[in-house]
Amino acid sequence: MTDPIIAERVNAFVAGLGGIDAVRELSQVEILGARYDAGLAWVHHPEGLGGYDGDQTDQALVEAALIEAGVPEPDPFRNPLGTGTIIPTLLQHSPRELCEQLFKRAWTGEEIWCQLFSEPGAGSDLAGLGCRAVPETRNGVEGWRVNGQKVWTSYAHRAKWGLLLTRSHPELPKNQGITVFVIDMEQDGVDARPLRQATGGAEFNEVFLNDAWVPDSQRVGEVCDGWNVTRTTLMHERMAIGGRSDGREAGRIGVLAKRWRENPDLHTPAMTDRVVGAWIDVEVARIANERIRQLAKRGQPGLEGSGAKVVFADVNQNAARVLARIDPTQTLLFDDWQDELQSSELRCSSFSYLRSRANSIEGGTTEILLSQIADRVLKLPREYSIARDTPWKDIPR
Amino acid sequence: MKTPELDLLESADQTELRTTVRKAVAHRSAADPEGGVGDPWRFTTADLGLAGLAIAEELDGVGLGVRELGLVAEELGRALAAPAFVTSAVVATRALAGCAADPARDALRGLAEGARTAVLVAPGPTAATEEYPAAVQATGEQELALNGVVEVVPGAGWADLFVVPAVLDGRPVLALVDGAEHVGVEVEVSMDQTRPVATVTLSDTAAVAIARDAEAEEALRAALDLGAAVLCAERVGMMEWAVATTAEYLGQRYQFGQLIGSYQALRHANARMWIDATQARAITAHALAAHDDDPAELPMATGLAAAYTAQRAVLTIEQAQQLHGGIGFAWEHPLHWYLKRAMADSVLFGTDEQHRNRVGALTDLAPAPIRAGATI
Ligand SMILES: Cc1cc2nc3c(=O)[nH]c(=O)nc-3n(C[C@H](O)[C@H](O)[C@H](O)COP(=O)(O)OP(=O)(O)OC[C@H]3O[C@@H](n4cnc5c(N)ncnc54)[C@H](O)[C@@H]3O)c2cc1C
Numbered sequence A: 001m002t003d004p005i006i007a008e009r010v011n012a013f014v015a016g017l018g019g020i021d022a023v024r025e026l027s028q029v030e031i032l033g034a035r036y037d038a039g040l041a042w043v044h045h046p047e048g049l050g051g052y053d054g055d056q057t058d059q060a061l062v063e064a065a066l067i068e069a070g071v072p073e074p075d076p077f078r079n080p081l082g083t084g085t086i087i088p089t090l091l092q093h094s095p096r097e098l099c100e101q102l103f104k105r106a107w108t109g110e111e112i113w114c115q116l117f118s119e120p121g122a123g124s125d126l127a128g129l130g131c132r133a134v135p136e137t138r139n140g141v142e143g144w145r146v147n148g149q150k151v152w153t154s155y156a157h158r159a160k161w162g163l164l165l166t167r168s169h170p171e172l173p174k175n176q177g178i179t180v181f182v183i184d185m186e187q188d189g190v191d192a193r194p195l196r197q198a199t200g201g202a203e204f205n206e207v208f209l210n211d212a213w214v215p216d217s218q219r220v221g222e223v224c225d226g227w228n229v230t231r232t233t234l235m236h237e238r239m240a241i242g243g244r245s246d247g248r249e250a251g252r253i254g255v256l257a258k259r260w261r262e263n264p265d266l267h268t269p270a271m272t273d274r275v276v277g278a279w280i281d282v283e284v285a286r287i288a289n290e291r292i293r294q295l296a297k298r299g300q301p302g303l304e305g306s307g308a309k310v311v312f313a314d315v316n317q318n319a320a321r322v323l324a325r326i327d328p329t330q331t332l333l334f335d336d337w338q339d340e341l342q343s344s345e346l347r348c349s350s351f352s353y354l355r356s357r358a359n360s361i362e363g364g365t366t367e368i369l370l371s372q373i374a375d376r377v378l379k380l381p382r383e384y385s386i387a388r389d390t391p392w393k394d395i396p397r
Numbered sequence B: 001m002k003t004p005e006l007d008l009l010e011s012a013d014q015t016e017l018r019t020t021v022r023k024a025v026a027h028r029s030a031a032d033p034e035g036g037v038g039d040p041w042r043f044t045t046a047d048l049g050l051a052g053l054a055i056a057e058e059l060d061g062v063g064l065g066v067r068e069l070g071l072v073a074e075e076l077g078r079a080l081a082a083p084a085f086v087t088s089a090v091v092a093t094r095a096l097a098g099c100a101a102d103p104a105r106d107a108l109r110g111l112a113e114g115a116r117t118a119v120l121v122a123p124g125p126t127a128a129t130e131e132y133p134a135a136v137q138a139t140g141e142q143e144l145a146l147n148g149v150v151e152v153v154p155g156a157g158w159a160d161l162f163v164v165p166a167v168l169d170g171r172p173v174l175a176l177v178d179g180a181e182h183v184g185v186e187v188e189v190s191m192d193q194t195r196p197v198a199t200v201t202l203s204d205t206a207a208v209a210i211a212r213d214a215e216a217e218e219a220l221r222a223a224l225d226l227g228a229a230v231l232c233a234e235r236v237g238m239m240e241w242a243v244a245t246t247a248e249y250l251g252q253r254y255q256f257g258q259l260i261g262s263y264q265a266l267r268h269a270n271a272r273m274w275i276d277a278t279q280a281r282a283i284t285a286h287a288l289a290a291h292d293d294d295p296a297e298l299p300m301a302t303g304l305a306a307a308y309t310a311q312r313a314v315l316t317i318e319q320a321q322q323l324h325g326g327i328g329f330a331w332e333h334p335l336h337w338y339l340k341r342a343m344a345d346s347v348l349f350g351t352d353e354q355h356r357n358r359v360g361a362l363t364d365l366a367p368a369p370i371r372a373g374a375t376i
Helices: A005-015 A021-023 A028-037 A058-069 A078-092 A096-108 A226-242 A250-264 A269-297 A304-326 A349-360 A364-378 B012-032 B066-079 B084-097 B102-111 B214-248 B264-293 B298-329 B333-344 B350-361
Strands: A112-117 A132-134 A143-154 A161-167 A178-184 A190-195 A204-216 B117-118 B136-140 B143-153 B161-168 B171-178 B182-187 B199-214
Touching: A005 A028, A005 A058, A021 B102, A028 A096, A078 A096, A078 A112, A078 A161, A078 A190, A096 B171, A112 A190, A132 A161, A143 A161, A143 B214, A161 A204, A161 A226, A178 A204, A178 A226, A178 A304, A190 B199, A226 A250, A226 A304, A250 A269, A250 A304, A250 A349, A250 B066, A269 A304, A269 B298, A269 B333, A269 B350, A304 A349, A304 A364, A304 B264, A349 B298, A364 B264, B012 B136, B066 B214, B066 B264, B084 B102, B084 B117, B084 B161, B084 B171, B084 B214, B102 B171, B102 B199, B117 B143, B117 B214, B136 B171, B136 B199, B143 B161, B143 B171, B171 B214, B214 B264, B214 B298, B298 B350
Parallel strands: A112 A161, B117 B161, B136 B161
Antiparallel strands: A132 A143, A143 A204, A161 A178, A190 A204, B136 B143, B143 B199, B161 B171, B171 B199, B182 B199
16 A cells, blocks of 8 residues: 555656666665655655655655655665664754755765774763763864773774764763764874674674864764763664564564574474464564554654663564574684675574674663663662762762 | 564543543552452452453444453453453453354343353363363253363352353354253362353253354464453553562662662563563564454464463562562462463463464474464
8 A cells, every 4th residue: 555645756757767767777876865855864854954844754765665666675774873872863963054065965875984982991880981081172163172992883994974972071070071972083183993793794893092083063962961872872872673564574573584494404392383483572572662653753752762672682583593593503603704795694503693692781771671671661779889069079989 | 474563552531531541440459458368359349340342333342452451451461350351351242252153142242231251161271272161061952051171260250151162063153042941050260260160061961053063163363362451551561560579678678788779680670571461462462463463474473472461470470479579479478379370361262382482383483283273
């Protein structure tokens, strides 16, 4: 069932490019660029920023209409943090000129983004971060000099831009002295060094910021309002990881189900029970995500997103564990201890298993999310912590 | 795989209905938390009209949809109120509604008035996926004589209208027995005293046939599946009760000079309970919605919701008991009633394992249920 207005938009878009055969001749970047210009990128964005002020729910309809018209599907992981969490943050917190400058190439994947949040001394306690920013004018332009270290920064080695959290005011309590910037990763003061992961590849990095510099025009939100900005990003991150709402048997569980059906010789009663159990848990989580999506559409999102992220980690990790064990021969093998770049769906089941172990750590650990639910939903008494108004510089570390 | 998109949220009207039921029940259950055990309409009054909610308007009922029946069951579950709602007003009523014969329609009119209570005479664990029950043999034509013993029938002790699946010349028939005086009902000492089970004995009991063959099978299947889905909603109410009651207790009990709710192990356990209740709410909404709007999805949706909620309700209430310490094990605290209900519910209208098997068969991941003649 295609919405006629959306179908018309999509048809006009294809016609404007000279018809579907001409579209098929274009590169992915060209097609995506044209979609952005036509307002068919993030449809709920304002005109000129990749959208047409559409309803958030139009997005899925537009994607479906594009596929139906024969437009090649883009790689959803071309710029995962850019499109998933950073652009929504910028849309909400930064001036229009900055958005105009950055959005299109983030959408097309010409410029990759990374999220410079975690530090060696600040992981779960992200608001305790210490990467320093001090005002400094360079070449007559107002800006900030940055010194510090980030860690576990996914894609930093390939990134053009980073969303950077800094400590601008150490004399204030930790949540109140943070300022956020968009930093150019391709400058002398920024050094990204890939870190090898348990899977063998290196998608994350440690990043050294050594007298790096950002113009004040690339500040996101007000000075010292960085925690507020960060919460927007974290919420989108949890929704992006936990709150996806694909079809039944999308993703890893689909791989598991397919492999199981194709290999009846592996079926034992005990393993059958584990496979069915994993399938049910994933499907329940999927339907619960669908409900969260419907709540969000109604403007009633709660902390269900955090719950969804916890559940996603649990059920996905279980599915990966089962997948890695249904064929005992495969349990003993691995495909490649170097390469990490191809999509995880093409990788062996042992890779999926290892990669899934990060699901309960990345994007906020399961423990931290449970604590958040205990505080904000259940309103339980707070855990012991140092006084909230302690200046950041006086916190023991 | 293509999947339907069902509306999983509540409308304003539905919220109003929920609020009405919750208010009506909360007052009475708070006033007498231990009271009314054994009462089919525990903590409710006739003016709530529970008996007629599922009955069509043309038969003097209210004709509510399945979503609405679910939210009523949820609010009743929260207080462990009106245990006969599921057995009489939902399951037996749905079985009767599946029969076109006049005696069935007359019986529904009687139920809608609220003066009577019905029961489906099948063992509590009977699932919609099973073969038609053969414990009762029928003889005769239109007027039947029934013979047989049916064990562990939930709600039979309250009933004066009995809907009996029976076999007549090897073929399925649904029979209606009017009046408790014709039936031997022995209420058993039951795990769930708020919804006890009974052994029903029929010896040359006079009955009328209200459906035969495919109509009888379909009426029974629909009743059991509706029961399974509505029972999920009952569990959601019980789980939310456990989450809230536990949070409240953790916020008032001191040990080691601190509120125990500030200990992380307990905070996290309570948060997990909340997450499970949230998931249970979603998967139950999906099952109820499928009953209303998507018959093709109904078997899968019911199987999923029953398998998930049956297991999680037990675990959630067990956890609530653990987090209450000694008081949670005391008879004076209401927790044990919830624990017993959750455990008993986990086998009603199909055990959680049966529903798991059903999902396994529907997805082609596991062999179909073993019993001969079973449908998924
Ligand atoms: C694959 C991967 C990709 C990542 N990508 C990025 C990225 O792109 N950008 C970025 O900024 N970061 C990234 N991270 C970092 C990630 O956000 C952090 O690892 C995470 O927030 C945890 O911080 P930590 O590693 O310092 O662990 P810690 O905070 O030291 O935690 C150690 C353990 O203690 C627990 N813990 C800590 N505090 C508490 C508490 N108060 N109560 C209970 N338990 C507690 C944690 O749950 C954990 O189990 C990535 C991580 C992974 C694994």
